[in-house]
Amino acid sequence: MTSRKKPTAQAEPGVGTSIELFTGGGGLALAMHEAGFRHLLAVELERRACGTLRLNGAVDYEKGSPLPKSLGDRWPLRQGDVREVKFDRWLGEVDVVAGGVPCQPWSLGGAHKGFDDPRNLWPELFRCARETRPRAIVAENVKGLLRPSFKPYYDYIIRELSAPFEQRIEGEDWRDHDKRLVKALRAHDVDLTERYDVKYKLVNAADYGVPQVRWRVFVVAFRKDLGLADWEFPEPTHSELALKHAQDSGEYWEEHGVPVREDLLPEVLPLPDGKPRWRTLRDAIWPASPESRSLRLPEPVGDYIEHPDWLHHVGWPGARQYPGHTPNDLDRPAKTVKAGVHGVPGGESVVRLDDGSIRYMTVRETARVMTFRDDWRLDGPRGEQMRQLGNAVPVQLGQVMAESVAKALQQSSSERA
Structure with missing residues:
Protein backbone atom coordinates (compact mmCIF):
# COMPACT_ATOMS: atom_id res chain seq x y z
CA MET A 1 0.00 0.00 0.00
CA THR A 2 1.09 3.57 -0.67
CA SER A 3 3.14 5.21 2.10
CA ARG A 4 4.41 8.67 2.77
CA LYS A 5 6.65 7.70 5.67
CA LYS A 6 9.55 10.08 6.10
CA PRO A 7 13.05 8.65 6.27
CA THR A 8 14.59 8.79 9.73
CA ALA A 9 18.18 8.30 10.84
CA GLN A 10 17.10 5.26 12.82
CA ALA A 11 20.56 4.40 14.16
CA GLU A 12 20.92 7.76 15.90
CA PRO A 13 20.38 8.05 19.67
CA GLY A 14 18.16 11.10 19.16
CA VAL A 15 17.88 14.39 21.05
CA GLY A 16 16.85 12.82 24.34
CA THR A 17 14.75 10.19 26.06
CA SER A 18 11.09 10.08 27.01
CA ILE A 19 8.39 8.16 28.83
CA GLU A 20 4.94 8.27 27.26
CA LEU A 21 1.91 8.11 29.55
CA PHE A 22 -1.69 7.61 28.36
CA THR A 23 -0.20 6.79 24.95
CA GLY A 24 -3.47 5.89 23.21
CA GLY A 25 -3.14 5.37 19.48
CA GLY A 26 0.25 7.08 19.46
CA GLY A 27 -0.24 10.67 18.25
CA LEU A 28 1.96 12.42 20.80
CA ALA A 29 4.34 9.45 21.00
CA LEU A 30 4.87 9.55 17.24
CA ALA A 31 5.33 13.34 17.41
CA MET A 32 7.98 12.98 20.13
CA HIS A 33 9.72 10.26 18.12
CA GLU A 34 9.74 12.36 14.94
CA ALA A 35 11.22 15.23 16.99
CA GLY A 36 14.07 12.88 17.98
CA PHE A 37 13.06 11.60 21.42
CA ARG A 38 13.90 7.96 22.16
CA HIS A 39 11.05 6.25 24.03
CA LEU A 40 12.12 4.30 27.10
CA LEU A 41 8.55 3.28 27.94
CA ALA A 42 5.00 3.76 26.70
CA VAL A 43 2.08 3.09 29.05
CA GLU A 44 -1.47 2.45 27.83
CA LEU A 45 -4.53 0.73 29.26
CA GLU A 46 -6.86 0.21 26.29
CA ARG A 47 -6.45 -3.08 24.44
CA ARG A 48 -7.09 -1.75 20.95
CA ALA A 49 -4.75 1.21 21.41
CA CYS A 50 -2.04 -1.19 22.55
CA GLY A 51 -2.75 -3.25 19.46
CA THR A 52 -2.17 -0.16 17.34
CA LEU A 53 1.14 0.54 19.05
CA ARG A 54 2.29 -3.04 18.49
CA LEU A 55 1.26 -2.88 14.81
CA ASN A 56 3.59 0.10 14.48
CA GLY A 57 6.62 -1.43 16.15
CA ALA A 58 6.08 -1.36 19.92
CA VAL A 59 7.10 -4.44 21.88
CA ASP A 60 5.87 -5.55 25.31
CA TYR A 61 8.13 -4.29 28.08
CA GLU A 62 10.01 -6.95 30.02
CA LYS A 63 11.37 -6.16 33.46
CA GLY A 64 15.15 -5.91 33.41
CA SER A 65 15.37 -5.51 29.65
CA PRO A 66 18.03 -3.05 28.43
CA LEU A 67 16.98 0.51 27.64
CA PRO A 68 16.53 1.43 23.96
CA LYS A 69 19.73 2.94 22.58
CA SER A 70 18.58 4.43 19.27
CA LEU A 71 15.53 5.82 17.51
CA GLY A 72 15.37 2.59 15.55
CA ASP A 73 14.75 0.49 18.67
CA ARG A 74 11.19 -0.68 19.27
CA TRP A 75 9.14 1.21 21.84
CA PRO A 76 8.81 -0.75 25.12
CA LEU A 77 5.06 -0.95 25.88
CA ARG A 78 3.46 -1.56 29.25
CA GLN A 79 -0.21 -2.48 28.82
CA GLY A 80 -2.17 -1.81 31.96
CA ASP A 81 -3.35 0.77 34.48
CA VAL A 82 -0.78 3.55 34.92
CA ARG A 83 -1.58 3.54 38.64
CA GLU A 84 0.05 0.11 38.88
CA VAL A 85 3.32 1.14 37.18
CA LYS A 86 6.37 1.99 39.30
CA PHE A 87 8.70 4.37 37.49
CA ASP A 88 11.74 4.28 39.81
CA ARG A 89 13.56 2.08 37.29
CA TRP A 90 13.95 5.12 35.02
CA LEU A 91 15.14 7.61 37.67
CA GLY A 92 17.80 9.83 36.12
CA GLU A 93 17.31 8.31 32.65
CA VAL A 94 14.39 10.40 31.40
CA ASP A 95 14.55 13.79 29.70
CA VAL A 96 10.82 14.22 29.08
CA VAL A 97 7.64 12.71 30.47
CA ALA A 98 4.82 13.29 27.98
CA GLY A 99 1.18 12.38 27.69
CA GLY A 100 -2.30 13.43 26.68
CA VAL A 101 -3.99 13.18 30.08
CA PRO A 102 -7.40 11.48 29.63
CA CYS A 103 -9.92 14.17 28.77
CA GLN A 104 -13.24 12.70 29.89
CA PRO A 105 -13.35 14.51 33.27
CA TRP A 106 -12.87 17.89 31.55
CA SER A 107 -14.47 17.48 28.12
CA LEU A 108 -17.27 19.84 27.11
CA GLY A 109 -19.06 16.77 25.82
CA GLY A 110 -18.66 14.74 29.01
CA ALA A 111 -20.22 14.69 32.45
CA HIS A 112 -17.99 17.56 33.68
CA LYS A 113 -17.03 15.80 36.93
CA GLY A 114 -13.46 17.11 36.82
CA PHE A 115 -11.52 16.39 39.98
CA ASP A 116 -14.29 14.10 41.30
CA ASP A 117 -13.99 11.83 38.27
CA PRO A 118 -11.96 8.63 38.91
CA ARG A 119 -10.55 9.06 35.39
CA ASN A 120 -8.71 12.22 36.52
CA LEU A 121 -5.15 10.94 36.08
CA TRP A 122 -3.18 14.16 36.58
CA PRO A 123 -1.97 12.75 39.95
CA GLU A 124 -0.29 9.88 38.07
CA LEU A 125 1.60 12.36 35.89
CA PHE A 126 2.85 14.07 39.05
CA ARG A 127 3.85 10.73 40.57
CA CYS A 128 5.81 9.79 37.46
CA ALA A 129 7.63 13.13 37.73
CA ARG A 130 8.54 12.42 41.36
CA GLU A 131 9.83 8.94 40.56
CA THR A 132 11.87 9.86 37.46
CA ARG A 133 12.75 13.58 37.93
CA PRO A 134 12.54 14.37 34.19
CA ARG A 135 14.06 17.53 32.79
CA ALA A 136 10.76 18.46 31.17
CA ILE A 137 7.09 17.49 31.13
CA VAL A 138 4.69 17.88 28.20
CA ALA A 139 0.96 17.37 28.72
CA GLU A 140 -2.04 17.93 26.44
CA ASN A 141 -5.71 18.20 27.30
CA VAL A 142 -9.04 19.49 26.07
CA LYS A 143 -10.18 23.11 26.06
CA GLY A 144 -12.74 22.29 28.76
CA LEU A 145 -9.93 22.26 31.31
CA LEU A 146 -9.99 26.07 31.17
CA ARG A 147 -13.72 26.37 31.82
CA PRO A 148 -14.33 29.02 34.55
CA SER A 149 -16.03 26.51 36.84
CA PHE A 150 -12.82 24.45 36.88
CA LYS A 151 -10.37 27.37 37.18
CA PRO A 152 -9.61 26.90 40.91
CA TYR A 153 -8.77 23.25 40.31
CA TYR A 154 -6.79 24.04 37.18
CA ASP A 155 -4.69 26.55 39.13
CA TYR A 156 -4.16 23.75 41.64
CA ILE A 157 -2.95 21.41 38.85
CA ILE A 158 -0.40 24.00 37.74
CA ARG A 159 0.85 24.49 41.30
CA GLU A 160 1.05 20.75 41.88
CA LEU A 161 3.10 20.35 38.70
CA SER A 162 5.33 23.21 39.87
CA ALA A 163 6.04 21.38 43.13
CA PRO A 164 5.26 17.68 42.57
CA PHE A 165 7.29 16.60 45.61
CA GLU A 166 4.89 18.43 47.94
CA GLN A 167 2.64 15.39 47.94
CA ARG A 168 -1.01 15.28 48.81
CA ILE A 169 -1.62 13.36 52.02
CA GLU A 170 -4.03 10.44 51.89
CA GLY A 171 -7.52 11.68 52.72
CA GLU A 172 -6.51 15.32 52.36
CA ASP A 173 -8.95 17.55 50.49
CA TRP A 174 -7.38 19.06 47.39
CA ARG A 175 -8.18 22.56 48.63
CA ASP A 176 -6.12 21.98 51.77
CA HIS A 177 -3.30 20.54 49.70
CA ASP A 178 -3.47 23.61 47.47
CA LYS A 179 -2.96 25.87 50.50
CA ARG A 180 0.19 23.94 51.38
CA LEU A 181 1.40 24.22 47.80
CA VAL A 182 0.94 27.99 47.78
CA LYS A 183 3.02 28.23 50.93
CA ALA A 184 5.71 25.85 49.63
CA LEU A 185 6.08 27.75 46.37
CA ARG A 186 6.84 30.94 48.29
CA ALA A 187 9.87 29.33 49.93
CA HIS A 188 13.32 30.21 48.58
CA ASP A 189 15.57 27.60 50.20
CA VAL A 190 14.48 24.63 48.07
CA ASP A 191 16.02 21.91 45.92
CA LEU A 192 15.61 23.26 42.38
CA THR A 193 15.56 19.72 40.96
CA GLU A 194 12.23 19.25 42.79
CA ARG A 195 10.59 22.35 41.32
CA TYR A 196 9.36 23.08 37.79
CA ASP A 197 8.72 26.24 35.78
CA VAL A 198 5.26 25.62 34.29
CA LYS A 199 3.51 27.31 31.39
CA TYR A 200 0.30 26.50 29.57
CA LYS A 201 -1.39 27.74 26.42
CA LEU A 202 -4.63 27.18 24.53
CA VAL A 203 -3.74 26.54 20.89
CA ASN A 204 -5.63 25.84 17.67
CA ALA A 205 -4.05 23.02 15.68
CA ALA A 206 -4.96 24.80 12.43
CA ASP A 207 -2.55 27.60 13.37
CA TYR A 208 0.32 25.09 13.21
CA GLY A 209 -0.42 23.54 9.81
CA VAL A 210 -2.88 20.83 10.89
CA PRO A 211 -5.88 20.65 8.49
CA GLN A 212 -8.34 20.70 11.39
CA VAL A 213 -9.78 23.27 13.79
CA ARG A 214 -8.90 21.66 17.10
CA TRP A 215 -8.49 23.68 20.31
CA ARG A 216 -6.32 22.05 22.95
CA VAL A 217 -4.39 23.06 26.07
CA PHE A 218 -0.68 22.28 26.19
CA VAL A 219 1.16 22.34 29.51
CA VAL A 220 4.97 22.42 29.42
CA ALA A 221 7.19 22.32 32.49
CA PHE A 222 10.99 22.54 32.76
CA ARG A 223 12.92 21.54 35.87
CA LYS A 224 13.88 24.73 37.65
CA ASP A 225 17.60 23.99 37.83
CA LEU A 226 17.78 24.16 34.01
CA GLY A 227 17.16 27.91 33.93
CA LEU A 228 14.44 27.75 31.28
CA ALA A 229 11.84 29.93 32.96
CA ASP A 230 11.87 32.30 29.95
CA TRP A 231 10.88 29.60 27.43
CA GLU A 232 7.82 30.52 25.37
CA PHE A 233 5.42 28.42 23.30
CA PRO A 234 6.09 28.35 19.56
CA GLU A 235 4.29 31.10 17.68
CA PRO A 236 1.56 30.08 15.20
CA THR A 237 2.99 29.24 11.80
CA HIS A 238 -0.18 29.31 9.64
CA LYS A 275 2.25 33.37 7.02
CA PRO A 276 1.45 30.20 5.09
CA ARG A 277 -2.29 29.60 4.81
CA TRP A 278 -4.38 27.30 6.94
CA ARG A 279 -4.51 23.84 5.36
CA THR A 280 -7.96 22.71 4.28
CA LEU A 281 -9.57 19.31 4.14
CA ARG A 282 -9.07 19.42 0.36
CA ASP A 283 -5.35 20.09 0.92
CA ALA A 284 -5.17 17.06 3.22
CA ILE A 285 -6.90 14.44 1.10
CA TRP A 286 -6.19 15.81 -2.38
CA PRO A 287 -2.86 17.69 -2.16
CA ALA A 288 -2.33 19.80 -5.27
CA SER A 289 1.40 20.47 -5.46
CA PRO A 290 3.17 18.55 -8.26
CA GLU A 291 5.41 16.68 -5.80
CA SER A 292 2.35 15.56 -3.80
CA ARG A 293 0.07 14.42 -6.61
CA SER A 294 0.85 10.77 -5.87
CA LEU A 295 -0.60 11.24 -2.39
CA ARG A 296 -4.08 12.20 -3.61
CA LEU A 297 -6.58 9.79 -2.10
CA PRO A 298 -9.00 8.27 -4.63
CA GLU A 299 -12.69 7.86 -3.86
CA PRO A 300 -13.45 4.72 -1.82
CA VAL A 301 -14.09 1.74 -4.07
CA GLY A 302 -17.24 0.71 -2.18
CA ASP A 303 -18.91 0.19 1.18
CA TYR A 304 -16.95 -2.04 3.56
CA ILE A 305 -14.23 -2.53 0.92
CA GLU A 306 -10.67 -1.39 1.56
CA HIS A 307 -8.98 0.34 -1.35
CA PRO A 308 -6.25 -1.97 -2.71
CA ASP A 309 -3.63 0.80 -2.66
CA TRP A 310 -4.48 2.67 0.55
CA LEU A 311 -4.51 1.42 4.13
CA HIS A 312 -7.80 1.97 6.05
CA HIS A 313 -9.42 3.69 3.05
CA VAL A 314 -12.80 1.96 3.34
CA GLY A 315 -16.20 3.26 2.24
CA TRP A 316 -18.96 3.40 4.87
CA PRO A 317 -22.71 3.73 4.24
CA GLY A 318 -25.42 5.80 5.91
CA ALA A 319 -23.99 9.33 6.00
CA ARG A 320 -26.51 12.01 6.82
CA GLN A 321 -26.74 15.62 7.92
CA TYR A 322 -29.08 17.40 10.30
CA PRO A 323 -29.30 20.79 12.06
CA GLY A 324 -26.16 21.49 14.06
CA HIS A 325 -24.26 18.64 12.43
CA THR A 326 -23.50 19.77 8.91
CA PRO A 327 -20.79 18.04 6.86
CA ASN A 328 -17.16 19.10 6.68
CA ASP A 329 -16.39 21.72 4.06
CA LEU A 330 -13.60 20.69 1.68
CA ASP A 331 -12.27 24.25 1.48
CA ARG A 332 -11.94 24.86 5.21
CA PRO A 333 -9.95 22.96 7.82
CA ALA A 334 -11.90 19.94 9.03
CA LYS A 335 -14.01 20.12 12.16
CA THR A 336 -12.59 18.69 15.36
CA VAL A 337 -12.30 14.92 15.10
CA LYS A 338 -14.19 13.45 18.05
CA ALA A 339 -13.79 10.16 19.84
CA GLY A 340 -17.16 9.27 21.26
CA VAL A 341 -20.72 8.83 20.06
CA HIS A 342 -22.19 12.27 19.40
CA GLY A 343 -25.85 11.77 18.54
CA VAL A 344 -26.98 10.94 15.01
CA PRO A 345 -23.96 10.19 12.79
CA GLY A 346 -22.86 13.35 11.03
CA GLY A 347 -20.82 16.51 11.39
CA GLU A 348 -17.18 15.82 12.06
CA SER A 349 -17.24 12.40 10.33
CA VAL A 350 -19.03 13.44 7.11
CA VAL A 351 -17.75 15.41 4.10
CA ARG A 352 -19.66 17.26 1.37
CA LEU A 353 -18.11 16.56 -2.02
CA ASP A 354 -17.87 18.94 -4.98
CA ASP A 355 -20.99 17.51 -6.60
CA GLY A 356 -23.02 18.30 -3.47
CA SER A 357 -23.31 14.70 -2.26
CA ILE A 358 -22.19 13.66 1.22
CA ARG A 359 -20.44 10.58 2.53
CA TYR A 360 -18.58 9.41 5.59
CA MET A 361 -14.90 10.23 5.70
CA THR A 362 -12.75 7.11 5.64
CA VAL A 363 -10.42 6.24 8.49
CA ARG A 364 -7.47 7.10 6.22
CA GLU A 365 -8.91 10.54 5.44
CA THR A 366 -9.49 11.13 9.15
CA ALA A 367 -5.93 10.03 9.91
CA ARG A 368 -4.74 12.57 7.31
CA VAL A 369 -6.68 15.26 9.21
CA MET A 370 -4.85 14.13 12.37
CA THR A 371 -1.55 14.26 10.38
CA PHE A 372 -0.63 10.61 10.95
CA ARG A 373 1.62 8.97 8.38
CA ASP A 374 -0.17 6.94 5.73
CA ASP A 375 1.56 3.75 6.91
CA TRP A 376 0.31 4.13 10.51
CA ARG A 377 -1.85 1.09 11.21
CA LEU A 378 -4.85 1.24 13.53
CA ASP A 379 -6.13 -1.83 15.36
CA GLY A 380 -9.76 -2.85 15.61
CA PRO A 381 -13.00 -2.19 13.70
CA ARG A 382 -13.84 1.24 12.24
CA GLY A 383 -15.43 2.55 15.46
CA GLU A 384 -12.35 1.73 17.51
CA GLN A 385 -10.03 3.19 14.89
CA MET A 386 -11.99 6.46 14.80
CA ARG A 387 -12.07 6.61 18.59
CA GLN A 388 -8.30 6.32 18.75
CA LEU A 389 -7.93 9.11 16.19
CA GLY A 390 -10.39 11.33 18.04
CA ASN A 391 -8.47 10.88 21.30
CA ALA A 392 -5.05 11.50 19.73
CA VAL A 393 -2.82 14.55 19.60
CA PRO A 394 -2.41 15.69 15.98
CA VAL A 395 1.08 14.50 15.13
CA GLN A 396 2.21 17.74 13.48
CA LEU A 397 1.02 19.87 16.40
CA GLY A 398 2.74 17.58 18.89
CA GLN A 399 5.92 17.66 16.84
CA VAL A 400 6.03 21.47 16.84
CA MET A 401 5.82 21.44 20.64
CA ALA A 402 8.31 18.58 21.01
CA GLU A 403 10.88 20.24 18.77
CA SER A 404 10.64 23.46 20.77
CA VAL A 405 11.17 21.54 24.01
CA ALA A 406 14.11 19.65 22.49
CA LYS A 407 15.74 22.89 21.36
CA ALA A 408 15.39 24.40 24.83
CA LEU A 409 16.87 21.32 26.52
CA GLN A 410 19.80 21.24 24.11
CA GLN A 411 20.45 24.93 24.65
CA SER A 412 20.38 24.45 28.44
CA SER A 413 22.83 21.54 28.19
CA SER A 414 25.27 23.49 26.01
CA GLU A 415 25.19 26.49 28.32
CA ARG A 416 25.89 24.29 31.35
CA ALA A 417 28.69 22.33 29.64
Missing part, protein backbone atom coordinates in the same frame (compact mmCIF):
# COMPACT_ATOMS: atom_id res chain seq x y z
CA SER A 239 -3.16 31.66 9.43
CA GLU A 240 -6.81 31.80 8.45
CA LEU A 241 -6.22 35.24 6.95
CA ALA A 242 -3.68 33.77 4.52
CA LEU A 243 -6.22 31.14 3.43
CA LYS A 244 -8.83 33.84 2.81
CA HIS A 245 -6.35 35.84 0.73
CA ALA A 246 -5.44 32.76 -1.33
CA GLN A 247 -9.11 32.06 -1.99
CA ASP A 248 -9.92 35.72 -2.69
CA SER A 249 -7.06 36.05 -5.20
CA GLY A 250 -8.01 32.82 -6.95
CA GLU A 251 -4.65 31.19 -6.18
CA TYR A 252 -6.22 28.46 -4.05
CA TRP A 253 -8.87 27.51 -6.65
CA GLU A 254 -6.40 27.53 -9.51
CA GLU A 255 -3.97 25.38 -7.55
CA HIS A 256 -6.64 22.73 -6.98
CA GLY A 257 -8.24 23.08 -10.41
CA VAL A 258 -11.75 23.68 -9.04
CA PRO A 259 -14.24 26.50 -9.70
CA VAL A 260 -14.16 29.58 -7.49
CA ARG A 261 -16.65 29.41 -4.62
CA GLU A 262 -18.24 32.82 -4.29
CA ASP A 263 -19.73 31.89 -0.90
CA LEU A 264 -16.22 31.80 0.63
CA LEU A 265 -15.01 35.13 -0.78
CA PRO A 266 -15.01 37.95 1.81
CA GLU A 267 -15.90 41.53 0.93
CA VAL A 268 -12.94 43.14 2.70
CA LEU A 269 -9.69 41.64 4.00
CA PRO A 270 -6.92 43.06 6.20
CA LEU A 271 -3.45 43.15 4.69
CA PRO A 272 -1.69 39.74 4.43
CA ASP A 273 0.23 38.61 7.52
CA GLY A 274 3.00 36.83 5.59
